[in-house]
Amino acid sequence: MKVLVTGADGQLGYDVVKKLKKLNIEHIGVDKEDFDLTNEKETKEFILDYQPGVIVHCAAYTDVDQAEVEKELCYKVNVDGTRYVAEAAKELDAKMLYISTDYVFDGQGDEPFEVTDQPNPINYYGETKFQGEQKVQKSLDKYFIIRTSWVFGEHGDNFVKTMLRLGKERDEILVIADQYGSPTYTEDLSELIFEMIKTEKYGLYHATNEGFCSWYEFAKEIFKVSDIDVNIKPVSSDDFQTKAERPKNSRLSKEKLIKNNFKKLNHYRKGLEIFLFLLSSK
Template identity: 55%
Template sequence: MKVLVTGYTGQLGHDVVREGKLRGINMIGIGREDLDIANEVEVYQYVQKTNPDVIIHCAAYTAVDKAEDDKETCWNVNVLGTKYIAKAAKKVNTKLMYISTDYVFDGKGEEPFKEADKPDPVGYYGLTKYEGEKIVTDLLEEHFIVRISWVFGINGHNFIKTMLRLSKTRDELNVVGDQYGSPTYTFDLARLLVDMIQTEKYGVYHASNEGFCTWAEFASEIFQQANKDVTVNSISTEEYPTRAVRPKNSRLSKQKLIDNGFEPLPKWQDALQHYLNELAQEVN
């Protein structure tokens, strides 16, 4: 099996390639410097040349706040890029897995969003990711759409690294405590995605580590596990204004994973512990 992974320089793409290679799969990881996914001719030529069995499309414009002002770039990457990848996949008869996000939902209510719930994004980033979903659904009968949330991995920036950095100079932090979701470790997620592409169990899935928390609760757990003496003050979304609206409810139901026989990811607290250990090994 040959698998082409876009967004290789990001947290998830990096771990997907690593996981596939561990299993002896021929993984081709590409980043921005290898291919401009917003160039249709380039995309088709590259996909035709590599002729993969599967494309895992992790590449995305994910700067949520910046997207509100830099709409053209966000659209070109998340919508046109996805369209060109999907069209190329169709031409060479390749399976496609599209990585989407909790931001396709409006974040209202307290119940976990189900896979079949209608998306209603409130920000531009979420809108472009939903447009990408629609393109994949329209162009390809056989596809995977996997919505993920609150991602952290060894390769790149994330909330955990930010908290650990701040803990070096601060003994008290204000963190938003009314947005709920599931932290998701790319190491765990990558294993699931590589399992998934080896099946024909197509469709829309939600994938995150088990359990829900707020950002403030997440921060507190980070400091506790990392033995950092930092007080976390839980504040409201309104007290921490951002350019883009954040969904207050990013809880995702993973029922479809269970129904299709995929193993749920570990609890987010266990994932955090594993990640902190991985970070420590990298430092040493």
């Protein structure tokens, strides 16, 4: 197995590369410095030159609010860039795993979304990630698409690190209490990615850590595990004016993972405990 990982400097890509390194799998992790994903010639030449048997496509334009402003750039990265990668994979007859998002859904209701539910994005980032899915499905037969949510990991910024910083700076923190989902530890997700790309169980999957919570409940858990005393005040989404609307229900059903005999990820609390232990031991 020879693996190329895009977005290697992002939270998930970093942990996927770390996993491959640990397992002694031949791989390369690439980011903006290696080639411009919005440039078709550069992207395809790099991939075709390396000749991977598997491409794990983590690279994306992920600034959800700025995507409402920089629509052209967001589209070029998330839609065109994904198409270039998929077309290169097709030329090599390589497997491709594409990372997508809970934001492809509108967040209506309170039941977990199934992989068969019709996407209906309510922000531009979600729209481009859904179109990216379609480009992969149109170009390839040998693909995996993983929709995930609320990721946190060792490398880069995330909600957990933000809460820890604010917990030291403020006596009171306002946290949204009407958006629900599953925090997902990138170390756990990278393990699943490795297990998945070894198989030929192609298709669309939802993959998150087990358990559901609101951002407010997650923040409480972060401070509880970290033993930080801070007053957390629950607020509604309406109290936070952002350029992009967020889905209130980001719960994802993992039934397809189970049916295909993939191991469920840890409960998000377990992932959080491991992550916070690693942070504290640095």
